[in-house]
Amino acid sequence: MNTKTLTRRLSHWPKIPLGLRLFLLYFILVILTTYFVSSTVMKQIKPTVRQVSEETLVDMAHLLAVMVEDDLQAGTLSQSRFAEQIKSYGLRQPDAEIWDITKKTINHRIYVTDSQGRVLVDSWQQDVGADFSRWNDVYLTLRGEYGARSTALSPKDPLSTVMHVAAPVKNGDEIIGVVTVAKANRSAQPFIDASKYRVLSWLLVMSVMVLLVGALIAWRINSALQKLDDYAKKIGQGEKAQKPSFRVFYEYERLSDALATMRQQLDGKDYVEHYVQTLTHELKSPLSAIKGASEILQMPLSDEKRQLFANNIEKESERVQTLIDKLLDLAQLEQQSELVENQPIDLVKLLQDVESSLFVRAQQKDITFTCSGDKSACIYGDVFLVQQALFNVFENALDFVNEQGVIRASLLNQDGQCRVSIYNSGPHIPEYALSRLTERFYSLPRQNGEKSTGLGLNFVEQIMALHNGKLEVSNVNGGVNITLSFKAGAHTP
Numbered sequence: 001m002n003t004k005t006l007t008r009r010l011s012h013w014p015k016i017p018l019g020l021r022l023f024l025l026y027f028i029l030v031i032l033t034t035y036f037v038s039s040t041v042m043k044q045i046k047p048t049v050r051q052v053s054e055e056t057l058v059d060m061a062h063l064l065a066v067m068v069e070d071d072l073q074a075g076t077l078s079q080s081r082f083a084e085q086i087k088s089y090g091l092r093q094p095d096a097e098i099w100d101i102t103k104k105t106i107n108h109r110i111y112v113t114d115s116q117g118r119v120l121v122d123s124w125q126q127d128v129g130a131d132f133s134r135w136n137d138v139y140l141t142l143r144g145e146y147g148a149r150s151t152a153l154s155p156k157d158p159l160s161t162v163m164h165v166a167a168p169v170k171n172g173d174e175i176i177g178v179v180t181v182a183k184a185n186r187s188a189q190p191f192i193d194a195s196k197y198r199v200l201s202w203l204l205v206m207s208v209m210v211l212l213v214g215a216l217i218a219w220r221i222n223s224a225l226q227k228l229d230d231y232a233k234k235i236g237q238g239e240k241a242q243k244p245s246f247r248v249f250y251e252y253e254r255l256s257d258a259l260a261t262m263r264q265q266l267d268g269k270d271y272v273e274h275y276v277q278t279l280t281h282e283l284k285s286p287l288s289a290i291k292g293a294s295e296i297l298q299m300p301l302s303d304e305k306r307q308l309f310a311n312n313i314e315k316e317s318e319r320v321q322t323l324i325d326k327l328l329d330l331a332q333l334e335q336q337s338e339l340v341e342n343q344p345i346d347l348v349k350l351l352q353d354v355e356s357s358l359f360v361r362a363q364q365k366d367i368t369f370t371c372s373g374d375k376s377a378c379i380y381g382d383v384f385l386v387q388q389a390l391f392n393v394f395e396n397a398l399d400f401v402n403e404q405g406v407i408r409a410s411l412l413n414q415d416g417q418c419r420v421s422i423y424n425s426g427p428h429i430p431e432y433a434l435s436r437l438t439e440r441f442y443s444l445p446r447q448n449g450e451k452s453t454g455l456g457l458n459f460v461e462q463i464m465a466l467h468n469g470k471l472e473v474s475n476v477n478g479g480v481n482i483t484l485s486f487k488a489g490a491h492t493p
Contacts, residue, residue: 019222026214034207038200045195049188054148054165057181060108061167065179068112072120072169072177077112078128083121086110090123101194107187109162112169113138113178120177132180137166141178144168150185159186228255290317341382347420348375350383351409354390358398366404373411377418379486381467389463390420392456393482397424400444400480418488425479437473460484 016024071080089106096103112121117133132138141147147166154160162184169177227244246253293309301309351371355362362369379386397407405425412419429437429444436442438461457471464471470485 017222019218023218030210038203041199046192049192057165061165061179061181065167065169069169073171077120086121086123101190107183109182111180115176137164137180138178141166141168161185342380345379345383347377354394358394361398368406371409374413377411377413379418385463389460392460393422400426402426413488416488418486420484423481428475
């Protein structure tokens with residue numbers, strides 16, 4: 001298989017996000033660790049419990065051996081007080097709650113044999129007089145060794161084993177008998193099972209918690225990469241994007257800073273080239289008009305024509321000045337990647353201020369201005385920029401509204417969005433122009449025949465992008481509607 005074929009096959013494999021790949025590896029490690037720890041602990045619980053039980057039986061056997069020394073030496077053990085107490089002990093029925101496990105019966109068996117291995121006392125009263133000299137607990141102890149044995153009552157039942165631990169009864173250095181304490185291993189099984197259940201439960205809980213933490217970390221890594229990916233794509237497409245910030249992953253923060261620096265450097269070069277070309281193109285027309293008018297003014301003219309061409313020079317000069325001012329404002333705005341100020345804005349008050357500023361122009365066309373909707377509508381952002389956006393929208397509406405028409409502003413606060421809609425009565429926008437209205441230098445002819453700079457709605461669109469908002473222009477019944485959508489009552493990220 002050649003390299004091209006391998007590459008082609010690998011390209012068809014599903015692309016798994018880095019965060020998910022890290023989590024899958026982390027998941028496998030946690031599961032394997034949990035398995036090996038649980039299996040090791042499970043294997044150790046039973047022998048550990050039995051070792052503890054055996055150690056307890058050893059102490060108990062030696063205590064009883066000391067207690068029976070005098071009676072066994074005197075040969076009166078079978079009729080002694082100790083024999084009666086052992087018999088009563090075997091008949092007791094305790095009622096104890098031990099770690100949620102109920103104990104109802106005595107699980108220990110105690111028997112005492114003489115130096116020949118014959119049973120003298122038995123707490124179960126079933127083997128008195130029997131010969132136990134061949135059982136390891138008695139046989140080994142009588143020989144001075146550690147006597148213990150584990151005997152299964154049923155070969156088919158591994159839990160039927162009974163542990164026997166013996167201690168010698170001495171007269172000086174002579175062994176005159178043996179005390180054996182026996183306990184069924186089945187009695188410890190509930191505690192073993194309970195321990196296993198607790199260990200497995202805690203391992204399961206801890207494994208789930210560790211996996212959740214791992215999933216959270218993997219998600220944060222993946223989301224951080226996604227932020228960087230989106231930021232890089234927006235930079236590549238020339239969109240306005242805020243540099244992502246990271247609280248934990250400082251390496252991503254450095255990469256984000258590097259991308260932002262690279263963007264500024266690239267944007268600066270492209271921006272200068274683009275604006276030089278744009279400004280040169282847009283200034284050709286008014287400068288040509290000024291030059292032509294000035295040349296004509298040097299010729300003999302009547303006062304009326306002289307005044308006409310002088311007015312034309314003034315008009316075209318104002319157009320050049322307006323164009324330069326607009327371009328400077330737009331250039332400053334486009335170089336701004338995030339809001340400098342982010343404070344609460346009372347939209348109702350802002351609309352009233354804009355209306356007051358444009359009152360004279362509205363009166364000249366006998367325009368009726370109304371404002372309705374949610375009076376408590378509030379957004380967060382840059383007050384000056386939002387005001388400038390509203391100025392541009394209202395000036396656009398005044399340019400196209402018909403005489404004695406209506407400009408109506410309405411506020412809607414719903415679904416986390418605050419929408420400012422400005423409606424003006426008048427002619428509809430041609431369908432071919434709707435998608436181009438926010439293009440730089442694209443404009444439609446006004447009723448007065450004047451040509452605008454074509455920068456107003458582009459300026460508004462840039463302001464809305466800074467506020468993570470949206471500009472929408474649509475034809476409605478009897479006129480045109482422009483909607484500015486902001487996030488309601490929340491800081492702009």
